[in-house]
Amino acid sequence: MTPADLSRCVVRAVRRAVEDGELPAETVVPERVVVERTRPGGVGDYATPVAFQVAKGVGRxxxxxxxxxxxxxGEVPGIERADVTGAGFLNFTLGPRSVVGLVRDIRERGTRYGYADGAVETEPFCWERAAGLRQRAVHEAAVRLLRSQGEGYGGPWPGVAPVAKRDGDVVARYGPDAVRWAALTVPARETPHFDDRLLVQGETSELFRVRYAHARSRALLRNAAGLGFDPEVGDVPGAHGLVRTLADYPLVLEAAAHHRAPERLARHLVEVADALLDFQHCVLPKGDEKPSAAHRARLALAEAAGTVLAGGLALLGMDAPERL
Known part of the structure; x- marks a missing residue:
């Protein structure tokens, strides 16, 4: 059971409840259910408020x-527990995710990992040029996310706070990618903040960490090739943090598209990057150590993380350099 599978399982459960007469025949079965990580203090691994949506339509x-x-x-294989909290929140505890299956899935789908089956090409895309810099950045990223989930982009759009006049020509000062990152890392209605940390090529800059982590994944592949070995999918004990962020990525894309909130994706890319940077030190052999199956499996996991970072940056409208 993957987090993305969980969303589909919830839809099937609603449909089955209607077919079995446990919910009224007029119940509208949602086409898609947004499932997200349980917030601190919550129960289980994931949660969804779908019961509120269904109940509203049938008066229950x-x-x-x-x-x-x-x-x-609770009867579905792969779901260890299904609990109800509060006024009707569904909470799930899943069984352990197979690292082998996860990495294989990412390698097969590449930068389209996390896309829905009905996804369309996210590019080319050009927002109305008369729109402000911030509005273009937010709307273009939101449209890419929607397209990645096979959704159209009609309907009301949230208001977008512009760049403050006091900040002046931010593109000239910080560069287009740093400005785009700052514009996309806060909710659309909030005014983005610009300061000289955007220019820092170090760990205090989130954009640098995300790009550096991607570059490190590619450097690990080059260094491994120099040592005579390639990535090979296998189990990787002890990499729970990195595995969790990669497994959650499809859910993050779905939620970011549903809420038209690119900042959710940006925040998650920082989590992936930090987890990869912590993990990278155990990938290559040290000293006289010979490359082993464990090194090959770790390299495949690091490669998968780099692929996710590249795909996420592309959805935000930024590139992922091979070297930094």
């Missing part, structure tokens, strides 16, 4: 709807 208490769905979902 969300808690009752959630109880029905939790019982059905």
């Amino acid at each position: 208490p969300p808690r009752g709807v959630a109880d029905v769905l939790a019982r059905l979902l």
Whole structure:
């Protein structure tokens, strides 16, 4: 059971509840359910408020709807527990994710890992040139995210706070990519903040860490080739943090598209980058150590992380340099 599978399982559970008569026949089965990481203090690994959406359409208490769905979902292989909290939030605890399956999935799908089956090409795209710099950045990234999930981009758009006049010509001062990053890392209605940290080529800069982590993944591949070995998918014990961020990536794309919130993707890329930078030190052999199956598997995981970083940056409208 993957986090992305979980969303589809919830939809199937709603449909089954309707077919079995546990929910009214007029219940509208959602086409897609947004599942997100449980917030601090919550129960389980993932949560969804779908019961509120379903209950609203049939005039039933969300808690009752959630109880029905939790019982059905608790029978699904790969879901260890399905709990109901509060007024009707569904919470899930999943079984351990296979590193082998995860890395293989990323390698097969490349930078389109996390895209929905109905995804269309995210490029080329050009927003109305008369729009402000911030509006173009936010809307273009949101449209790419929507396209990655196979969705159109009609309907109301959230208001976008412009770059403050006091900041002047930010592109000239910080460069287009740093400005885009600053514009996309805060919610659309908030005014972005610009300062000289955007120019720092070090760990205090989030954009630098994301790009540097991608470059490190590519450097590891080059160095491994120089030592005579290539990545090979295998189990990687002890890499829970990095595996979790990669497994969550499809859910992050789905939620960012649903809420038209590119900042969710930007924040997640920082998590992936930091996890990879912590992990990188155990990838290559040290000293007289010979390359082993463990090194090959770690290299494949690092390669997968770099692929996710490159794909995420592309959705935000930025490139991922091979070297920094």
